[in-house]
Amino acid sequence: MxxxxxxxxxxxxxxxxxxxxxxxxxxxxxxxxxxxxxxxxxxxxxxxxxxxxxxxxxxxxxxxxxxxxxxxxxxxxxxxxxxxxxxxxxxxxxxxxxxxxxxxIAGVLIALVILLWQTGIGFVIKRLCYAIGLLIPRSTKASAALDAEAIARRRACPEQRESIAARRASDPAYDAEFVRQKKRKQRDEVSRHALPKEHMEIATS
CATH class of the missing domain: 1.10.287 (Helix Hairpins)
Structure with missing residues (x-):
């Protein structure tokens, strides 16, 4: 239209x-x-x-x-x-x-959606939804989680890193989910490394 x-x-x-x-x-x-x-x-x-x-x-x-x-x-x-x-x-x-x-009502809603899309406001709303994990396809979430885990554990080869960077640049939904998953993996790694240290402190005390 x-x-x-x-x-x-x-x-x-x-x-x-x-x-x-x-x-x-x-x-x-x-x-x-x-x-x-x-x-x-x-x-x-x-x-x-x-x-x-x-x-x-x-x-x-x-x-x-x-x-x-x-x-x-x-x-x-x-x-x-x-x-x-x-x-x-x-x-x-x-x-x-x-x-x-x-x-x-349907016509007004369609016109509103088109207006938001053409003025760029719709893109901003989509980015905000992506940032909190909404409107992201399930396959995109699964792919971003696997790639984020590979990056966090330093298992990704240079070709895979280039592929991830290219997809992040072209797919806002994937990029937002990748950032969320990467931060989650980093928190998990910090918690996993901090747990043995706490156990050692308890044992020595």
Missing amino acids: TRNALPTLTLLSLLAILPCSGCQSSKAEIDRRAQHIAMLADDTLDELDAAVATGDVGDAALSHIASAKSNQHQIKDEADKARTALHGVEDATPWWGRTLGNLA
Whole structure:
């Protein structure tokens, strides 16, 4: 993939995320509308009470106002029941929404990896991982361990030393593992030589 294709991949990934992020929760929308209906019912009850309080409503209309108030109370009760029932409902994401979301995440991750690789940051991260023994193939570890042991015990011939030097220069993973193994062999040699000396000191004391 060329560097010019990186912005295109990133843009397509972001465009795939936008439809998913723009989807509103159906559960939240229903709850909001039910709450609004209950508020309208309260406002209607207040208006009916205000109309009766004016004294301009005739006796023939009072029964209709009472019926309207009863209906508004029922509307409030039904809205409250709907909001209560929503507690047992969960939003379901359609299959295409999940697919778009997964593709968008994958696209962003791929674009990020390419960006890190092209800017050289990826190489630095790999070197840091190699330094602590991560991301190194098992065969490379085994080869580096054998070569480090040969160098530490001075068993390597000049040709082998040249081969090791050439591989260290061309393979960062091998070089990092070789350094780690060489230091480990050196520590083992120091410990092995120091152990008899400690035993002699204990025996003489």
